[in-house]
Amino acid sequence: MKRPAESESLEMSEPVNDWRPSPGSWLLVALAWLAVGAPLAWGVFMTLKKAILLF
Amino acid sequence: MAGLLDRERTVARPGFNRWLVPPAALAIHLSIGMAYGFSVFWLPLSRAIGITASAPDDWKISTLSLMFTLFFVFLGSSAAVFGSWLERVGPRKAGVVAAFCWGGGFLISALGVHTHQIYLLWIGSGVIGGCGLGLGYISPVSTLIKWFPDKRGMATGMAIMGFGGGAMIGAPLADRLMKHFATPTSVGVWETFLTLGVIYFVAMLAGAFGYRVPPTGWAPAGWTPSTQKSAMITTRHVHVREAWRLPQFWLLWGVLCLNVSAGIGVLGMASPMLQEIFGGKLIGVPGALAGLTTDQKAQVASIAAAFTGLLSLFNIAGRIFWASLSDYIGRKRTYFVFFGLGTVLYAAAPLAGSIGSIPIFVSIFCVILTMYGGGFSTIPAYLADLFGTQFVGAIHGRLLTAWSAAGILGPVLITRVREYQVEHGVPNAQAYNTTMYILAGLLVAGFICNLAVRPVADAHFMSEADLEAVRRQAHEAAGGK
Numbered sequence: 001m002k003r004p005a006e007s008e009s010l011e012m013s014e015p016v017n018d019w020r021p022s023p024g025s026w027l028l029v030a031l032a033w034l035a036v037g038a039p040l041a042w043g044v045f046m047t048l049k050k051a052i053l054l055f
Numbered sequence: 056m057a058g059l060l061d062r063e064r065t066v067a068r069p070g071f072n073r074w075l076v077p078p079a080a081l082a083i084h085l086s087i088g089m090a091y092g093f094s095v096f097w098l099p100l101s102r103a104i105g106i107t108a109s110a111p112d113d114w115k116i117s118t119l120s121l122m123f124t125l126f127f128v129f130l131g132s133s134a135a136v137f138g139s140w141l142e143r144v145g146p147r148k149a150g151v152v153a154a155f156c157w158g159g160g161f162l163i164s165a166l167g168v169h170t171h172q173i174y175l176l177w178i179g180s181g182v183i184g185g186c187g188l189g190l191g192y193i194s195p196v197s198t199l200i201k202w203f204p205d206k207r208g209m210a211t212g213m214a215i216m217g218f219g220g221g222a223m224i225g226a227p228l229a230d231r232l233m234k235h236f237a238t239p240t241s242v243g244v245w246e247t248f249l250t251l252g253v254i255y256f257v258a259m260l261a262g263a264f265g266y267r268v269p270p271t272g273w274a275p276a277g278w279t280p281s282t283q284k285s286a287m288i289t290t291r292h293v294h295v296r297e298a299w300r301l302p303q304f305w306l307l308w309g310v311l312c313l314n315v316s317a318g319i320g321v322l323g324m325a326s327p328m329l330q331e332i333f334g335g336k337l338i339g340v341p342g343a344l345a346g347l348t349t350d351q352k353a354q355v356a357s358i359a360a361a362f363t364g365l366l367s368l369f370n371i372a373g374r375i376f377w378a379s380l381s382d383y384i385g386r387k388r389t390y391f392v393f394f395g396l397g398t399v400l401y402a403a404a405p406l407a408g409s410i411g412s413i414p415i416f417v418s419i420f421c422v423i424l425t426m427y428g429g430g431f432s433t434i435p436a437y438l439a440d441l442f443g444t445q446f447v448g449a450i451h452g453r454l455l456t457a458w459s460a461a462g463i464l465g466p467v468l469i470t471r472v473r474e475y476q477v478e479h480g481v482p483n484a485q486a487y488n489t490t491m492y493i494l495a496g497l498l499v500a501g502f503i504c505n506l507a508v509r510p511v512a513d514a515h516f517m518s519e520a521d522l523e524a525v526r527r528q529a530h531e532a533a534g535g536k
Contacts, residue, residue: 020276025072032078032265036085036217043223047368053361054417 062145067267073202073275079265080195080214083150086255086262087157087191088221090126091367093180095226099233099242103168106242114173122181124463129185131459134193137186138452139295142445146194150263153191158256160184165248189455191259192218194266196435197448201269204444205278207436208386212378215432219371225251271526287387291516292443294525298450303441303511306504310390311434312457312464313501317401317494318427319465324487325366325420326359331484332408332416343484362417369421370428377429378436386437387508393426394502401495405488431458441511445522468493 058064067073097116104110141149160183167175195214203210229247236243236250280290298304329337334344338354347355381389400419407416438454439447469490476486517525 018276019069019071019273021072021074022070025070025075029072029074029078032075035261036078036081039224040081040085040217040220043220043227044368046227047223047364051361051365051368053358054365 060144060148060151062143062147062268065145065147065266065268066270067273071267073269075265076195076199076202076267077210077213079262080199081217082258082262082265083153083191083194084214084217085221085224086258087153087188088218089225089229089251089255090130090184090188090221091219092222092226092229093122093126094120095229096233096244096247099244100168103171103242103244106240112171118173119176121177125177125181126185126188127459127462129182130188130192131456131462133186133189134452134455135189136452137190138193138449139446141190141193141452142197142295142449145268146198146266146448147263149190149194150259150266153187153194154256154259154263156183156187157191157259158187158252160187161248161252161255165245165252168245168248189452193448193452193455194263196451197444197446198266198268200435200439200444200447201273203275204280205275206379206382207439208378208381208389208433209375211435212375212432215378215435216371216374216428218431219367219374219428223367223371285385286510287385288440289443289511289516292445292522293441293450293511293515294517294521295446295449295453297515298442298446299453301511301515303508304450304454306508307434307437307441308454308457309504310501310508311430311454312461313497313504314390314393314397314427314430315458315461316465316468317397317497317501318424318430319461320469320490320494321401321420321423321427322366323466323469324490326363328408328487329362329416330355330359332487333411333413334484336411336413345483362420365417366420366424369424373425373428374432376425378432381433381436386433386440387505389429389433390437390505391502393430394498394505397423397426398495398498398502401491401498404491408484408487441508443516445517445525 097119100119101113101116102109104113137149160180163179163183164176167173167179196211199210199214200207229251232247232250233243236246293301331344334355335342335347335351337358338351340347340351344352344355377389377393400423404416404419404423407419434454435447435451438450442450472490472493473486476489477483481489
């Protein structure tokens with residue numbers, strides 16, 4: 001089922017550049033980055049631990 | 056359920072923060088990036104029956120390695136075939152299908168290991184998982200480019216960096232899981248496949264449901280396209296049906312294929328090259344590799360493994376670095392750097408080996424690997440610059456067949472050239488030199504392809520009426536009838 005706000009936004013043809021992220025969204029951004037950043041950081045750490053042998 | 060996956064349901068509302076999209080893309084790319092780490096399973100799988108040592112019925116590592124070919128072939132072909140479908144249905148549905156394919160592929164492989172049927176592994180992870188790789192890889196590209204018109208390179212670089220980094224998480228995790236599940240009657244691989252399948256399925260679903268597409272005409276607050284228009288960056292759009300018939304598409308196909316072929320070639324050679332060129336010098340002992348004791352060879356192998364790990368770090372760093380830099384210096388110049396600097400470095404590597412300088416040798420390979428990674432992450436933005444953003448996901452999907460071709464061309468070239476030289480009496484340590492010069496030649500060809508790239512002619516762009524019709528069709532297909 002179509003939601004009015006979405007169908008309107010889809011049909012917009014003029015640039016929409018007055019959006020500002022809601023203040024609360026930054027907390028969500030931090031959590032989302034933590035969720036992917038933490039395992040990536042662990043992976044980098046594990047690789048560095050092995051790579052240190054080279055030096 | 057179908058409504059939940061529709062493109063219509065993923066259109067962002069005012070106040071949405073575009074910085075939520077890259078982590079969603081990363082969740083998918085970090086999951087599928089485990090494809091690079093599959094070799095961690097080969098040794099345990101080669102003694103799945105014998106447990107402590109390979110039994111006669113155990114699989115050979117060469118048989119298992121076919122998986123990489125299947126990955127490359129099905130990644131490229133599924134991206135090419137389903138790219139247009141992705142543009143129509145949106146990234147969320149594509150991401151969910153990718154999660155089912157990649158996660159499901161692991162489950163089928165678990166069954167294959169449990170019942171010792173190699174075909175189940177090839178079909179599960181290789182074919183079905185390979186399709187998941189292709190769909191997952193291209194699923195966020197178009198969306199990210201639309202959310203970040205001001206930082207196209209950086210945005211796609213962040214996601215594609217995840218594909219390079221996936222094995223860094225997956226390989227040590229798989230290693231720990233196999234040790235955890237190992238028993239006197241099992242090497243712990245099928246249990247690990249099962250666990251990883253569930254983990255990746257959940258992570259990819261989370262990523263797919265995190266996708267949001269911007270409304271048509273959206274632009275970042277306060278951002279206006281540069282008034283100093285570059286002929287190499289269009290604001291119009293070429294239809295995917297038209298794009299792949301244009302010379303620009305095939306020149307970029309050549310650019311990607313040649314850059315990746317050379318990079319894959321180097322990746323495959325780096326570790327044995329380091330060991331055979333420097334031999335005992337790596338552990339402070341005089342003499343060539345062949346003259347070392349078993350213990351010394353093991354120490355040298357550990358250092359070579361460390362070198363491979365270091366290269367993978369530079370590979371992922373290059374993906375974000377070069378793609379971000381391309382936002383400032385332009386895509387064409389970025390590829391000129393890859394091919395120009397790359398040619399010099401590939402040709403200089405044998406010299407570094409001959410003068411016996413380990414730091415110079417290692418540095419050369421680290422820089423080369425950043426450009427290998429950068430080649431992947433900069434290409435979507437290059438396509439968007441030339442062909443517009445409307446069909447960039449589908450066009451990128453078709454371009455990824457270049458990766459499949461390179462996945463076959465690179466290793467075959469390296470293996471054949473080396474075998475030929477060794478058969479004709481060239482010492483092992485020097486057999487790499489000609490190969491490096493041939494790879495440098497590939498980069499020269501890539502330089503020429505890049506040089507020949509010109510802006511797309513006006514006649515090939517869609518008219519406003521055609522564009523409106525396509526958007527209306529997509530809107531209707533997405534459930535907004």
